[in-house]
Amino acid sequence: MIRIAHISDIHFGRISHPTIVDALIRDINRAGVDLVVVSGDLTQRAFGHQFRAVRRMLDAFDAPTLVVPGNHDVFPWWRLFSRLFDPLRRYEKIITPDLAPHVELPGVVVQGINSAFGWTVQGGRITEKELQQIRDGFSTTPEGAFRILVVHHHLAELEQLGDHDISKGAEKAFRTTHEMKVDLILCGHLHISHVAHVSIHNGAKPIVIATSGTSTSSRGRGSDPAANFFNLIEITKANSTIVELRFNPEKRGFFQHATHTLPRY
Numbered sequence: 001m002i003r004i005a006h007i008s009d010i011h012f013g014r015i016s017h018p019t020i021v022d023a024l025i026r027d028i029n030r031a032g033v034d035l036v037v038v039s040g041d042l043t044q045r046a047f048g049h050q051f052r053a054v055r056r057m058l059d060a061f062d063a064p065t066l067v068v069p070g071n072h073d074v075f076p077w078w079r080l081f082s083r084l085f086d087p088l089r090r091y092e093k094i095i096t097p098d099l100a101p102h103v104e105l106p107g108v109v110v111q112g113i114n115s116a117f118g119w120t121v122q123g124g125r126i127t128e129k130e131l132q133q134i135r136d137g138f139s140t141t142p143e144g145a146f147r148i149l150v151v152h153h154h155l156a157e158l159e160q161l162g163d164h165d166i167s168k169g170a171e172k173a174f175r176t177t178h179e180m181k182v183d184l185i186l187c188g189h190l191h192i193s194h195v196a197h198v199s200i201h202n203g204a205k206p207i208v209i210a211t212s213g214t215s216t217s218s219r220g221r222g223s224d225p226a227a228n229f230f231n232l233i234e235i236t237k238a239n240s241t242i243v244e245l246r247f248n249p250e251k252r253g254f255f256q257h258a259t260h261t262l263p264r265y
């Protein structure tokens with residue numbers, strides 16, 4: 001079995017509870033995961049001290065991490081020159097210079113892409129470069145392996161979530177994930193914990209889209225804006241599950257909130 005923790009929208013600078021970061025690290029380490037995926041918005045304002053706090057958090061996980069940036073990780077508007085010409089400089093220096101991280105685990109391949117740019121609005125953008133990274137990421141994946149794409153912004157509209165941001169270029173990107181037989185997309189940005197099955201057309205294999213809620217910030221949205229979540233994904237040959245875990249401030253820990261079984265095709 002492969003176990004992956006999926007956290008998102010950490011937003012250092014707007015942490016919701018004084019004990020939540022330590023609880024997140026402790027509970028993920030206790031779960032004995034093989035990989036920690038972070039789907040962007042690590043900071044609130046892309047300040048150096050916020051990225052350094054993220055670095056300390058990432059280093060505290062026992063498992064390796066796979067991280068992609070979010071729109072809050074590019075320089076803010078008042079640093080316009082940096083925002084336009086070197087938007088992810090601090091992210092690349094302190095977190096990772098790799099904007100297309102790739103991890104292979106037994107029976108599981110995980111590919112990350114960047115959707116956050118200085119010259120786009122907060123909804124994100126997927127360019128031809130990222131489409132090629134998706135193709136390259138899964139081009140040699142053996143048949144039957146479980147394929148996961150990690151991206152901060154959404155590539156499809158989820159009716160249940162009402163009006164929400166979708167990346168520019170999302171349609172092409174979603175088509176590419178379908179062509180590359182991606183099983184699961186891990187994303188964030190909306191600050192709502194949600195799992196959906198989306199088909200590109202009738203009869204096509206559905207792609208599961210797991211949106212992590214904000215794991216540690218006070219910026220939650222939806223019907224339960226004070227809640228913090230992360231996902232625990234368990235993948236076996238027979239079946240796979242996503243468990244949404246929710247933070248309980250009184251008990252200072254994350255507890256099972258909902259479980260989803262993933263289809264096997």
Ligand SMILES: [Fe+2]
Binds near residue numbers: 011041189191
């Ligand atoms: Fe966010």
Ligand SMILES: [Fe+2]
Binds near residue numbers: 041070071152188190
């Ligand atoms: Fe975001």
